[in-house]
Amino acid sequence: MKVMALTGNEAVAEAMRQINPDVVAAYPITPQTELMHKFAEFVADGLVDTEMVLVESEHSALSATVGASAAGVRAMTATSSQGLALMWEILYIAAGLRLPIVMAVVNRALSAPINIHGDHSDTMGARDSGWIQIFSENAQEAYDNTIIAVRVAEHPEVLLPVMVTMDGFIISHTMERVEVLDDEVVRNFIGEYNPRYKLLDVENPVTFGPLDLQDYYFEHKRAQAEAMENAYRFIKEVDEEFYKISGRRYQYVEPYEIDDADVVLISLGSTAGTIKDVVDNLRLKGMRVGALKIRLYRPFPRDEVIEYLSNASVIGVMDRAIAFGAPYGPVCLDVKSVLQGTKFSELPVVNYIYGLGGRDIRPGDIERIFIELDKVRISGEVPKSPRFIGVRGEEDYFEKVKRLVKN
Amino acid sequence: MIEIRWHGRGGQGVKTASLLFAETSIEEGKYAQGFPEYGPERMGAPVKGFTRIDDKPIRIHSGIENPQVVVVLDQTLLETIDVTEGMPDDGVLIINTELTPKQVREKFGIKRGKIYTVNATKIALETIGKPIPNTVMLGALIRVTGVLDLDTLLKNIAKKFSRRYSQKIIEGNIQAIKKAFEEVKEE
Numbered sequence: 001m002k003v004m005a006l007t008g009n010e011a012v013a014e015a016m017r018q019i020n021p022d023v024v025a026a027y028p029i030t031p032q033t034e035l036m037h038k039f040a041e042f043v044a045d046g047l048v049d050t051e052m053v054l055v056e057s058e059h060s061a062l063s064a065t066v067g068a069s070a071a072g073v074r075a076m077t078a079t080s081s082q083g084l085a086l087m088w089e090i091l092y093i094a095a096g097l098r099l100p101i102v103m104a105v106v107n108r109a110l111s112a113p114i115n116i117h118g119d120h121s122d123t124m125g126a127r128d129s130g131w132i133q134i135f136s137e138n139a140q141e142a143y144d145n146t147i148i149a150v151r152v153a154e155h156p157e158v159l160l161p162v163m164v165t166m167d168g169f170i171i172s173h174t175m176e177r178v179e180v181l182d183d184e185v186v187r188n189f190i191g192e193y194n195p196r197y198k199l200l201d202v203e204n205p206v207t208f209g210p211l212d213l214q215d216y217y218f219e220h221k222r223a224q225a226e227a228m229e230n231a232y233r234f235i236k237e238v239d240e241e242f243y244k245i246s247g248r249r250y251q252y253v254e255p256y257e258i259d260d261a262d263v264v265l266i267s268l269g270s271t272a273g274t275i276k277d278v279v280d281n282l283r284l285k286g287m288r289v290g291a292l293k294i295r296l297y298r299p300f301p302r303d304e305v306i307e308y309l310s311n312a313s314v315i316g317v318m319d320r321a322i323a324f325g326a327p328y329g330p331v332c333l334d335v336k337s338v339l340q341g342t343k344f345s346e347l348p349v350v351n352y353i354y355g356l357g358g359r360d361i362r363p364g365d366i367e368r369i370f371i372e373l374d375k376v377r378i379s380g381e382v383p384k385s386p387r388f389i390g391v392r393g394e395e396d397y398f399e400k401v402k403r404l405v406k407n
Numbered sequence: 408m409i410e411i412r413w414h415g416r417g418g419q420g421v422k423t424a425s426l427l428f429a430e431t432s433i434e435e436g437k438y439a440q441g442f443p444e445y446g447p448e449r450m451g452a453p454v455k456g457f458t459r460i461d462d463k464p465i466r467i468h469s470g471i472e473n474p475q476v477v478v479v480l481d482q483t484l485l486e487t488i489d490v491t492e493g494m495p496d497d498g499v500l501i502i503n504t505e506l507t508p509k510q511v512r513e514k515f516g517i518k519r520g521k522i523y524t525v526n527a528t529k530i531a532l533e534t535i536g537k538p539i540p541n542t543v544m545l546g547a548l549i550r551v552t553g554v555l556d557l558d559t560l561l562k563n564i565a566k567k568f569s570r571r572y573s574q575k576i577i578e579g580n581i582q583a584i585k586k587a588f589e590e591v592k593e594e
Contacts, residue, residue: 005430005439116445138468170468174442175426177433177464273466360470 006178008171011139012078012104012164013038014178015146017048018186019102022073022193025053025064029083030116031168032106036078058083062090062103069099070208072198074150076101080168081108084122088129094161095130096224097209100153100195101161103131104146107269107320108168109357117358118168120268124321124330130224132162132231133298135268139176141295142166144248147181150190151238157230167270169358185245232299252301254293255308257283261290263373264309266335267318268294271354271361275318278366289370294331302338309339314377315349316369319386322353328386329353348376351386365390409554410471413456414490415480417449420541424478425456428545431555431563432460440465453484460554477520478548479503480527480540485515494520501547501591503527503540508594523551525591527583534586535579542580546587557588 006014009032016024016039024043026036043052053064061077068075079087084105094101105123109115123133132152136142142164149162166172181189197206212220236252243249256276258264267275272293282289292308294301309315319329326333332351339345352369355361369389376382388394411428415421422443429441437460444455457471473493482504484490491500498520502511508522525547527540534543542564549555561581568577 003433003436005433005441007426138466167468169442169445173445174440174468175429175433176440177438270468273468276466362469362472363467 001182002180004178004180005175006139006143006180007034007173007175008136008139008142008166009035009106009173010038011143011178012146012166013042014180015143015186016076017042018181018183019074019076019147019150019190020048020187021050021076023051023053023065023068023075025055025061025068025075025077027055027058027061027079027083029058029080031108031118031172032078032080032083032104035104035106035172058086059090062087062094065101065103066090066094066097066099069094069101070097070199072195072200074193075099076103078104078106080106081110081116081122084126085110088126091126091129091131091161093209096220098159098224098227099161100150100159102146102149102153103161103163104142105163105165106168106172107165115357116168118170118172118270118320119356119358120165120320121322121356123163123165124323126163127298127330130160130228131298132158132160132228132235133296134162134164135295135297136164136166136171137270137272137293137295139166139171139174139178140248141250142171143178143180144242144246144250145295147186147189148238148242148250151241152231152235154193154195155230155234155238156196157234158227160224160227160231165269170270179246179248181246189242189245228299232301235296250295251304252294252296253304253308254295256291256293258290258292258308259311260288261311262288262313262377263316263370264290264292264312264314265316265318265366265369265373266292266294266305266331268297268331269320271318271320271366274361274363275366278363278370281363282367282370287370287374289374297331300334300338305335305338306342306344309347310344312347314373315347316373317349317351319351319353320355322356332386348380348382350376350383352389353386354389359390361390408459408461408465409476409552410474411458411460411476411478411548412471412474413458413478413480414484414488415454415456415541416484417452417454419480420539421454421456421480424480424541424545425458427542427564427567428458428548428555429460430567431560432458434563435555435559437462438465444470453488475499476501476548476552478544480544482506485511485517491517491519496520499523499551501525501544501551503544505529507592512594522594523547523591525587527587530583530586530590534583535576543583543587546584547591550588550591557585560584
């Protein structure tokens with residue numbers, strides 16, 4: 001193990017160097033560009049054996065990755081925002097073909113208007129595409145999750161593509177302390193890639209993605225849903241094995257000061273770290289607050305969410321994306337749906353939409369959210385629609401709440 | 408935790424300085440974050456960079472609003488922006504200028520914080536041969552804050568720069584940092 005000073009992009013490039021994929025196809029897009037820039041340097045310096053395919057678009061990048069993966073080799077790519085949007089058609093194909101591709105997604109807002117900064121709109125849109133989605137709080141987690149993802153994707157009971165995400169700029173361009181495993185340790189952890197089915201194995205011919213009409217399509221989709229269930233079952237085994245080589249234990253969700261917390265705030269990605277600091281500060285002031293970070297977003301950690309929320313009196317859910325036309329943001333929809341039908345279905349849940357287009361979420365913003373949630377707990381009056389935090393036109397929102405909610 | 412904000416103009420090396428300081432701190436066993444502000448910056452436009460340093464893991468991922476230390480690479484910025492914005496009253500300002508701290512305070516009407524000055528552009532020209540003040544200011548910064556050891560910084564610069572620059576430029580940078588370390592003026 002060695003300690004390195006790396007940006008999130010560099011940390012994932014370092015993980016990719018150690019994974020040494022057979023094929024990487026890529027097209028540059030901010031804020032992912034530096035990641036592939038760094039990896040291309042490794043290729044040019046002969047530090048990896050990767051065949052690097054430079055393509056003319058993200059649609060082609062993922063198509064080439066799909067082709068390589070189907071042929072029977074380990075294949076990876078990375079993208080952001082509009083790039084992920086352009087991959088749309090192929091996202092479903094990669095999942096439907098059951099190809100264990102690992103893709104880093106550096107989260108960035110979607111156009112229009114054009115914006116290069118971090119929010120979760122890009123990957124949230126892909127949440128039902130059949131890819132496993134793992135969110136990273138910092139550069140260390142982006143590195144670790146990338147290595148874990150290879151094993152998850154290639155697990156014989158899973159065989160699904162995995163997206164490992166990190167917040168654009170906030171993580172991708174911030175230099176942090178990262179503990180990097182030894183090359184040999186990573187190599188042994190991921191192992192040799194020996195897929196059961198290879199398109200180029202002419203001795204054992206198989207077909208990938210043929211016409212599949214009313215007769216069998218539905219069975220294949222049912223099997224794909226089953227694979228996602230298997231992922232939910234088996235990812236914890238891979239996490240446990242990773243703990244043995246790294247000393248870092250990851251769970252589907254990460255509770256923080258939650259055991260005696262009345263108020264629990266749920267989040268994904270880099271904001272989860274900031275929330276921990278705020279929790280510490282508010283606990284010093286005597287408030288019983290806690291946090292729950294969702295690391296594994298797809299498959300959604302339904303049992304863990306129920307388990308950790310069962311002692312809370314009120315829940316806040318942070319969404320860094322809008323699900324236009326839906327009653328709540330995507331994470332809140334999931335949280336509400338898993339609570340529904342349990343004895344916790346009456347638990348008050350308040351949704352906070354924040355940080356779109358890279359808008360900074362400050363400790364003061366989070367503190368005010370906790371204070372509002374505490375008022376909701378006392379008064380029982382639950383805001384029905386999502387709240388927009390840190391946006392013009394909502395500056396006096398908390399003042400309005402104070403008037404609305406009796407102390 | 409110490410939080411530092413860097414002000415400069417595009418091309419002066421604000422990004423490099425904010426990241427290099429974080430990198431050096433990490434290599435000395437500390438926890439750190441270094442991140443520039445990304446906007447539509449151009450050569451010559453005002454830009455900012457940020458560094459956080461702590462002895463324990465840093466979990467916050469918000470921008471830095473109340474920096475204890477502000478480093479200004481370009482004196483002309485004092486005329487156009489409030490570099491003390493958000494800085495606490497006992498904060499520290501380190502400015503690249505030929506003026507003394509007292510002259511800076513009077514000329515620009517700075518009411519808060521403790522001011523240190525160093526003529527980093529002159530030092531850079533004499534030692535590196537280019538008016539790039541970023542690494543020079545690192546010397547002043549560690550003198551004033553004491554967060555890092557001078558030898559560690561010099562060793563790191565030599566190591567990091569050896570991949571990209573000639574021995575002459577590395578030597579120049581090392582001399583520049585030492586000079587700034589010695590010449591920084593206190594109020």
